[in-house]
Amino acid sequence: xxxxxxxxxxxxxxxxxxxxxxxxxxxxxxxxxxxxxxxxxxxxxxxxxxxxxxxxxxxxxxxxxxxxxxxxxxxxxxxxxxxxxxxxxxxxxxxxxxxxxxxxxxxxxxxxxxxxxxxxxxxxxxxxxxxxxxxxxxxxxxxxxxxxxxxxxxxxxxxxxxxxxxxxxxxxxxxxxxxxxxxxxxxxxxxxxxxxxxxxxxx
Numbered sequence: 001x002x003x004x005x006x007x008x009x010x011x012x013x014x015x016x017x018x019x020x021x022x023x024x025x026x027x028x029x030x031x032x033x034x035x036x037x038x039x040x041x042x043x044x045x046x047x048x049x050x051x052x053x054x055x056x057x058x059x060x061x062x063x064x065x066x067x068x069x070x071x072x073x074x075x076x077x078x079x080x081x082x083x084x085x086x087x088x089x090x091x092x093x094x095x096x097x098x099x100x101x102x103x104x105x106x107x108x109x110x111x112x113x114x115x116x117x118x119x120x121x122x123x124x125x126x127x128x129x130x131x132x133x134x135x136x137x138x139x140x141x142x143x144x145x146x147x148x149x150x151x152x153x154x155x156x157x158x159x160x161x162x163x164x165x166x167x168x169x170x171x172x173x174x175x176x177x178x179x180x181x182x183x184x185x186x187x188x189x190x191x192x193x194x195x196x197x198x199x200x201x202x203x
Contacts, residue, residue: 008152009073017064024064027073028057034166035077037173041180042085052088056080072150129179133172140165141172 006012006026015023032053039049056077060067069076130138140158143149144165151162151169158165 009150013067013069013073016061017067019064024061027060031074031077032057034074034169034173035081037170037177038078039081039085041173041177044181052081052084056084072148074144074150075148125180129176132179133175137168137172137175140168141176144169 006015006023009027009030012023012026016027035053035056036046036049039052040046043049043052059080130141133141140154143154143157144151149157151165154160154165155162
């Protein structure tokens with residue numbers, strides 16, 4: 001069966017809420033690959049990334065009638081992916097979070113100073129990797145991930161097709177994975193630690 005085309009994610013989401021499996025398939029086909037690539041940057045395990053992505057889409061179908069998406073569907077997917085990855089990492093590395101809780105007071109010591117130094121180094125590596133992307137890929141990547149724009153929104157701004165935007169994002173993710181491959185573990189640690197520290201500061 002040929003997958004029906006929809007105007008945008010919002011239209012597909014409305015129809016999916018009514019039980020339209022074709023609309024669900026449209027959303028799956030449009031975003032599953034990007035979701036896997038996003039998870040792969042942090043987890044560096046293809047099968048695990050695909051398993052988590054499938055779990056997220058399964059949840060979306062099961063909760064289709066009550067699903068609340070406040071931003072774009074892509075943002076919703078990536079936020080769900082981050083939460084899943086953090087939960088997974090907490091289970092496997094509980095000791096790290098216990099250590100962070102012990103330093104909740106925010107008083108600096110040798111280990112936190114070293115941690116901040118490593119953070120700066122990792123951020124520099126990430127920035128350098130982004131700067132090395134081809135100009136058009138870099139521009140589109142930043143619009144998608146920093147400005148949180150949809151492929152359609154980027155396409156309108158740049159006068160390109162959504163498919164071209166999708167291809168550039170795919171190229172950018174592939175090149176970033178290759179450039180940052182030796183630092184996956186440290187980058188993921190930086191990311192989840194910042195997530196947790198943000199949560200602590202809010203509470």
